[in-house]
Amino acid sequence: MDRKMLFHTERAHGIAIVLDEAVFVAPSLNGVMEDKIYLQNLPSAVVSHVLDPQPGEYVLDMCASPGGKTTHMAILMGDKGRVVAFDKGYEKVKDIERNAKRLGLTIIQAHRNDATKYRKYISEGGEVTNGANPPTFARESFDRILVDPPCSALGIRPRLELSDPLSTDLQQKALFQRNFLRAAVMLLKPGGVLVFSTCTINPGENEGNVRFALDEFPLKLEKPKIRLGGVGVEGMGLSDEERELVQRFEPWGRHDTPGFFCARFRKVGEYR
Template identity: 45%
Template sequence: MSVFDTISASNLLTVVSALGKQEAERRFETLLNHLSHPPSFTTVRVNTHLASVQHVKNLLLDELRKQFNGLSVPILQHPDLQDVLLIPIIGPRRNIKKQQCEAVVGAQCGNAVLRGAHVYVPGIVSASKFMKAGDVISVYSDIKGKCKKGAKEFDGTKVFLGNGISELSRKEIFNGLPELKGIGIRMTEPIYLSPSFDNVLPNYLFLQNLPSAVVTHVLDPQPGEKILDLCAAPGGKTTHIAALMRDQGEVIALDKISNKVEKIKQNALLLGLNSIKAFCFDGTKALKLDMVKDAEGKPPFLRESFDRILLDAPCSGMGQRPNMACSWTLKEVTSYQPLQRKLFTVAVELLKPGGVLVYSTCTITLAENEEQVAWALATFPCLQLQPQEPQIGGEGMMGAGLSSEQLKQLQRFDPSVVPVRDTDIASLGDARIEDMIWLANKDCIGFFIAKFIKCKST
């Protein structure tokens, strides 16, 4: 599984770690290996606005029995995140027989398949010459992006993802209508047995990585407050904020890409949440510079308008899993810091005195995380770092000049802290619940959270 493009680890040392070169390179290679595997658990958040956790858990148990042909896979409720359910991923399964008929998918599609998705038509790059609907197909991921669209065979670097049944013929896939976007291959024997959530309890569940659910609990939104989600798409955290507020108050969601804003609105509608207002707007311009009253609650906003602000910032995404096609460059990784600081500055201005600002990223670099915290504390004397509840991740990384006490107030989720392991049904039967929860907390995506309080007006 751990097949990567060649990457110079030393190019990334300055942003990944403050350790010596040899130790940093070792850690980076370990991290890359972990990033190529999916987390040990699929995490779903229950929409507690519409149903109880127990009710949804029972519905989900029935669904999993159907998907897994009667196989009994446990569903755990997280003890510190009561609205989060954890489903262990089985795999990698090594006894799947490879078929002569093959399909090759793009790296992004391949990553989704490893986490339980079926193969949708736009993700298919290549298919065997005589492939027809109903054929059993072996599916591979083109992790280097070298396969030509419509190819009949591909001998380049590819990673086996499992077997599935084709819903369409090769001709229908490549000569079909441009708007053909449905399932092209239904995965029946994936190497990682992970539940599919395509149209599964869509009003009750939201598929979300564990640290992404932690963030909103750290923000701790309260009924009646006015809260800003500054970079909100696709709306997982936005809808979580509204649910925790019991849909009482106002949640403003901003994103500068219009189709992503539509996705936020769709998710809010699906989950029955009325307190969310989503706008297509650039977060860096969300501060109204004149003092004229804002028009009907639309952006930009006057200074000190919000009780709490979530800045889940655009980032290099170096914590996302699985990622089998490592293609980051130093230029790309370092490009995010200035944008994050622009957004952070706007967030501080928009926050009321006494208000809470939570900053998060789905990356593991020092430059986008601890360095940003050190910069924020030096730049904005009105901010104080706060302890977080719940505290599930590890403490922050040294190297940005923060004190040991400050590092303890941060949460860093580092996927490489636990060894990569295989999981089978037998081992699940013998596992203690406490051990499984511990593993779910550790073996997740890479992520970072910092919480601030604004002590006085700017």
């Protein structure tokens, strides 16, 4: 049964399951200290520390909804500087704004924007955000950028199949993500930091795209400030040294996390 069938079946049938006992003896945090707490899984929290945004910097989150990483970055910056958040859905942008307001953060500016359509919003002449649709941003202007693009989500929603359609879908996802990487490199200052992350365990979307980025753009991998994940997989074109610099979280790993991946790059030259 696929996702569409699961959620759109007209008539309920089969066996219903009632959860009458919690696996872990822990109280719910729903509604507790909502102005101070935003729940994240461990790898998602690690990502913002890998980006390591500093107070006063100009930072971009390219695929930001619902705003967990966005708000975390703003908190790490002491709510000083500016965090721009993109998402292409109206309600998703509202989610980012609501979460920023709930946590009392003032430096987050959320925009409805399709990050892959970079020719529409990257400007050689400077930034125009007030009243612009879409807003425009100056080329090579951001200090740090997080690219956490749509992915196959195999780290959190395993698909119990191995078929040609799945294989094709995974390849297409990896190629699609490269549009976000290209846009990010165009917007990032020389010397700036780019972090690429996904919630999948598919090497093509992870190590494969790291190899693509290193070959295609003026980027080099850097050692992350925090390292809790394992090394990258072999066979995707990364050297042993490069595999040591990326972080891969496996669902069966020692930290009991969803599958996840992140890599930190430094931009070492202009890209036009």
